Amino acid sequence: MEKMKIAILGYGNLGRGVEFAVGQNDDMELTAVFTRRAPETVKPQGHIPVYHVDELLKKKDEIDVLVLCGGSATDLPEQTAEYAKYFNVVDSFDTHAKIPEHFARVDRAAAEGGKVAMISVGWDPGMFSLNRLYANAILREGSDYTFWGKGVSQGHSDAIRRIAGVKNAKQYTVPVESALEAVRNCENPQLTTRQKHTRECFVVAEEGADKARIENEIKTMPNYFADYDTTVHFITEEELQRDHGGIPHGGFVLRTGKTGKDGEHNHVMEYSLKLDSNPEFTACVLTAYARAAYRMNREGMQGCKTVFDVAPVYLSPMTAEEMRSKLL
Amino acid sequence: MEKMKIAILGYGNLGRGVEFAVGQNDDMELTAVFTRRAPETVKPQGHIPVYHVDELLKKKDEIDVLVLCGGSATDLPEQTAEYAKYFNVVDSFDTHAKIPEHFARVDRAAAEGGKVAMISVGWDPGMFSLNRLYANAILREGSDYTFWGKGVSQGHSDAIRRIAGVKNAKQYTVPVESALEAVRNCENPQLTTRQKHTRECFVVAEEGADKARIENEIKTMPNYFADYDTTVHFITEEELQRDHGGIPHGGFVLRTGKTGKDGEHNHVMEYSLKLDSNPEFTACVLTAYARAAYRMNREGMQGCKTVFDVAPVYLSPMTAEEMRSKLL
Numbered sequence: 001m002e003k004m005k006i007a008i009l010g011y012g013n014l015g016r017g018v019e020f021a022v023g024q025n026d027d028m029e030l031t032a033v034f035t036r037r038a039p040e041t042v043k044p045q046g047h048i049p050v051y052h053v054d055e056l057l058k059k060k061d062e063i064d065v066l067v068l069c070g071g072s073a074t075d076l077p078e079q080t081a082e083y084a085k086y087f088n089v090v091d092s093f094d095t096h097a098k099i100p101e102h103f104a105r106v107d108r109a110a111a112e113g114g115k116v117a118m119i120s121v122g123w124d125p126g127m128f129s130l131n132r133l134y135a136n137a138i139l140r141e142g143s144d145y146t147f148w149g150k151g152v153s154q155g156h157s158d159a160i161r162r163i164a165g166v167k168n169a170k171q172y173t174v175p176v177e178s179a180l181e182a183v184r185n186c187e188n189p190q191l192t193t194r195q196k197h198t199r200e201c202f203v204v205a206e207e208g209a210d211k212a213r214i215e216n217e218i219k220t221m222p223n224y225f226a227d228y229d230t231t232v233h234f235i236t237e238e239e240l241q242r243d244h245g246g247i248p249h250g251g252f253v254l255r256t257g258k259t260g261k262d263g264e265h266n267h268v269m270e271y272s273l274k275l276d277s278n279p280e281f282t283a284c285v286l287t288a289y290a291r292a293a294y295r296m297n298r299e300g301m302q303g304c305k306t307v308f309d310v311a312p313v314y315l316s317p318m319t320a321e322e323m324r325s326k327l328l
Numbered sequence: 329m330e331k332m333k334i335a336i337l338g339y340g341n342l343g344r345g346v347e348f349a350v351g352q353n354d355d356m357e358l359t360a361v362f363t364r365r366a367p368e369t370v371k372p373q374g375h376i377p378v379y380h381v382d383e384l385l386k387k388k389d390e391i392d393v394l395v396l397c398g399g400s401a402t403d404l405p406e407q408t409a410e411y412a413k414y415f416n417v418v419d420s421f422d423t424h425a426k427i428p429e430h431f432a433r434v435d436r437a438a439a440e441g442g443k444v445a446m447i448s449v450g451w452d453p454g455m456f457s458l459n460r461l462y463a464n465a466i467l468r469e470g471s472d473y474t475f476w477g478k479g480v481s482q483g484h485s486d487a488i489r490r491i492a493g494v495k496n497a498k499q500y501t502v503p504v505e506s507a508l509e510a511v512r513n514c515e516n517p518q519l520t521t522r523q524k525h526t527r528e529c530f531v532v533a534e535e536g537a538d539k540a541r542i543e544n545e546i547k548t549m550p551n552y553f554a555d556y557d558t559t560v561h562f563i564t565e566e567e568l569q570r571d572h573g574g575i576p577h578g579g580f581v582l583r584t585g586k587t588g589k590d591g592e593h594n595h596v597m598e599y600s601l602k603l604d605s606n607p608e609f610t611a612c613v614l615t616a617y618a619r620a621a622y623r624m625n626r627e628g629m630q631g632c633k634t635v636f637d638v639a640p641v642y643l644s645p646m647t648a649e650e651m652r653s654k655l656l
Contacts (some may be wrong), residue, residue, distance in 0.1 A: 020587055024468035045589060100653055120656055127462065129656040130640060131599075134455065136655065137616040137643035138609075140352035184602075259348055259612060261373060265604035271459075274512075276593035281466075284587060288465040308641040308651055312458060315465035323636055325428055327460045328453045 004028040004294050005062055006287070007087075009053060009079065010069035011035055011042050013247065014092065017283025018067050019044055025287060027317045031062050056083070063087055065290040069283075077102060084109040084117035084304070088293040090286050092122040099125070099306075107304035116297040117304045121289045122282040123273055124148070128253045130307050131271040135255035139267055142257025145183045147175035147196060151249025151278065159224045160201055163217050165209030168237060170244040172200045175252065186256045186266040192227075199230040202244050204237045249278035288315045332356040332622050333390055334615070335415075337381065337407065338397035339363055339370050341575065342420065345611025346395050347372055353615060355645045359390050384411070391415055393618040397611075405430060412437040412445035412632070416621040418614050420450040427453070427634075435632035444625040445632045449617045450610040451601055452476070456581045458635050459599040463583035467595055470585025473511045475503035475524060479577025479606065487552045488529055491545050493537030496565060498572040500528040503580065514584045514594040520555075527558040530572050532565045577606035616643045 006028050008015045015033065022030045023046070032049050035042045039050040051059065056066075066087040068079050076093045083089050084106050093102050099120055110117035120126065124146070132144060153173050160169035179196055182189040189195075201218055205211055215232045218225055235243075250273040259265045275281040289307070292314035296305070313320055318327075334356050336343045343361065350358045351374070360377050363370045367378040379387065384394075394415040396407050404421045411417050412434050421430050427448055438445035448454065452474070460472060481501050488497035507524055510517040517523075529546055533539055543560045546553055563571075578601040587593045603609040617635070620642035624633070641648055646655075 017587070020589065021468075024587075096656070099656055100649065103652060125656045127466075127597075130462070132655045133640050133644055133651060134458070137619075137640075137645075138455075138612045140349075140612070259345070259352075259605060259608040261348065265608055267604060267609050268600075268602040269455075270598075270600045270602075272596075272598045274596040274598075276595060277587060280587040280593055281595050284466045284468070291465075306652060306656055308648070308656065309639050311637050311639045312461050312465075313636040316461055317465075320636070321428065323461060324431060324634060327464065328424070328427055328448055328457045328634055328636070 001027065004291065005031045005064045006290055007032045007034060007059070007063040007066050008069055009034045009056070009066060009083070010075065011044065011050075012069065013279035014283055014286075015067075015069035016045065017277070017280040018069060018286055019046065019048065020280060021284045021287040024284075025291075025317060028287070028291065032059060057086060060086055064294050065090060067286050067290055068092075069286075077105075080117060080119060081105045081109040084115055085113040086115070087113075088116045088290075088297050090118040090121055090290045090293055092126075092282055092286060093120045094122060094125055096125065103304050103306070111303045114297075114302050116293040116301055118289045118293050118306070118310070119304055120306055122285050123275075124251065126282075126285050126307055127273065128251065128271070131253040131269075132255070133308060135253070135257075135269045139255055139257025139259075139269065141259075141263065142255050142267075143183075143188050145191070145254045145256075146251065147180060147254075148251040149173040149175050149197065149249070151251070151275070152244075152247050156199065156201075156224055159221060160203060160218055163214055165206050165214050166203055167206045168204040168240055170202045170240060172202075174198045174200055180252060180254075183254050183256060184268055184270070186268065188256065194228055197228060199225055199228045201230065201232045202235050202240055203232055204240050205234055246276060247278045248274075248276050250274040291315060291317065329355065332619065333359045333392045334618055335360045335362060335387070335391040335394050336397055337362045337384070337394060337411070338403065339372065339378075340397065341607035342611055342614075343395075343397035344373065345605070345608040346397060346614055347374065347376065348608060349612045349615040352612075353619070353645060356615070356619065360387060385414060388414055392622050393418060395614050395618055396420075397614075405433075408445060408447060409433045409437040412443055413441040414443070415441075416444045416618075416625050418446040418449055418618045418621055420454075420610055420614060421448045422450060422453055424453065431632050431634070439631045442625075442630050444621040444629055446617045446621050446634070446638070447632060448634055450613050451603075452579065454610075454613050454635055455601065456579065456599070459581040459597075460583070461636060463581070463585075463597045467583055467585025467587075467597065469587075469591065470583050470595075471511075471516050473519070473582045473584075474579065475508060475582075476579040477501040477503050477525065477577070479579070479603070480572075480575050482575075484527065484529075484552055487549060488531060488546055491542055493534050493542050494531055495534045496532040496568055498530045498568060500530075502526045502528055508580060508582075511582050511584060512596055512598070514596065516584065522556055525556060527553055527556045529558065529560045530563050530568060531560055532568050533562055574604065575606045576602075576604050578602040619643060619645065 156171035
């Protein structure tokens with residue numbers, strides 16, 4: 001069997017995760033890592049050649065799918081549309097509000113190149129989106145709920161670190177258990193921001209810093225913390241490294257709905273993820289959709305696709321017969 | 329907007345559920361119910377014409393999708409292949425071991441007729457299968473678990489009713505909470521049949537019947553009960569009707585897996601359903617896949633399909649743009 005040739009652009013936590021994920025799939029191999037840094041400073045876990053991004057187009061024939069591992073703020077809005085002209089690509093673009101715009105730009109590029117470009121692949125957007133779609137298509141009269149956590153929010157951790165006197169910080173988003181239970185009990189609660197999630201902050205203060213001021217600045221920060229019940233714990237750098245070194249995340253997607261002559265029957269559909277490593281799990285999803293991008297393009301499909309456009313059969317290395325006998 | 333014309337063959341609990349489900353979807357209408365009984369004895373909830381099944385082919389042009397609401401034991405093995413020659417069809421064939429054979433026969437018929445035939449649509453097979461596939465494609469190194477219940481097993485209830493001295497009975501399949509917790513904690517337990525589910529039976533005995541003998545016959549019944557911890561409660565017919573009149577079901581699909589350099593990160597993917605009415609929920613799934621069958625056939629697709637072959641975008645009445653902005 002000839003293996004799918006996967007390349008990575010960007011070797012941070014996500015790129016490293018894709019390297020691990022490709023290693024778990026017999027039908028693909030990682031042929032190259034591309035970076036904007038000096039290639040000699042990037043050290044993959046395996047014996048994978050590292051090239052500067054300027055070499056990317058020269059390696060065109062050695063790449064079946066390019067997995068874009070940059071960030072949604074500045075990298076992907078440029079990279080995905082640029083490289084979709086030349087490669088089947090997959091990205092994890094997760095700025096929900098800007099997806100329609102990103103889709104349109106990438107779709108033009110992928111159509112021009114005759115390639116498949118999968119955008120917004122991961123768990124939210126991604127697996128959570130799929131569950132919202134399936135549940136909405138099935139339970140037509142009902143309510144949707146998405147809860148995130150318990151998990152590390154990078155954006156909120158960064159916001160705390162920008163406060164004067166803060167040396168380091170980690171912020172966890174935590175779903176409110178009683179709100180989850182009310183949803184599961186089909187109480188159809190109308191939940192405010194404060195009622196859905198709490199925020200828990202672990203902060204390392206600089207020596208002599210005014211902790212009361214820091215705590216107050218965190219708790220009153222607009223958009224990030226003011227609308228939530230926020231807890232602040234001051235700890236040492238050693239404690240932060242020891243107890244809060246990981247990047248866990250996860251969450252819950254629920255839809256409750258009614259059926260029957262008079263809506264007398266309640267139904268609860270629930271999907272949840274509990275992830276020790278947010279980037280490594282996201283990388284696994286990207287890798288499955290890289291397989292789909294390759295197969296769909298080989299069948300003649302092209303243009304921008306999201307998880308909604310991908311028949312599940314394209315994601316698994318099994319044959320369709322195996323899937324039907326083992327998984328159906 | 330022209331509405332999709334849906335017809336039902338077989339008007340039991342499932343057919344009735346499809347009637348309700350179609351009523352929750354603005355883009356479709358129920359145009360006819362077909363039955364093998366005397367048509368005048370079948371009373372849909374709405375003003376829907378009822379015809380004998382012998383009239384089905386004559387109504388060919390008034391039907392976009394025929395939803396087959398018969399049973400998997402004897403109805404669907406004949407009906408799906410027969411009608412896939414003339415109609416886009418959807419069935420809920422759920423004899424897992426015979427799916428490959430059913431698929432092959434239906435595929436020939438649907439290809440012959442140029443139609444789309446969706447088989448094994450519901451929640452297991454169906455939504456549970458999808459979750460097994462997605463989770464397996466993403467977490468490549470891991471373990472799968474499916475738990476059913478708490479819910480009514482019709483087959484087990486029937487088996488109890490066949491025992492001499494039993495007037496009526498209802499059997500619940502119940503997942504073992506501690507086993508579920510062990511899976512969620514990534515303990516990768518090897519679970520025996522007994523460790524996964526218990527069986528709870530509510531039995532109405534005939535007057536003067538030997539309850540000890542009935543209880544013993546239930547608990548030692550091979551295949552059905554002998555491998556399980558089974559509880560038997562004797563109750564009155566009134567209690568059975570009052571407290572156990574529904575057809576609830578549900579269950580859990582879990583996959584746990586490892587990622588990272590040395591598999592140091594655990595991940596848990598969990599999907600669960602809690603359904604007040606098994607047939608009405610199944611009917612909602614059938615109805616969503618009826619929409620997909622119609623749309624896929626209009627795009628030129630044909631042959632037998634399962635939930636694995638259907639891109640999620642075909643299931644929702646929303647436009648692709650709406651889905652991307654509201655659900656992704």
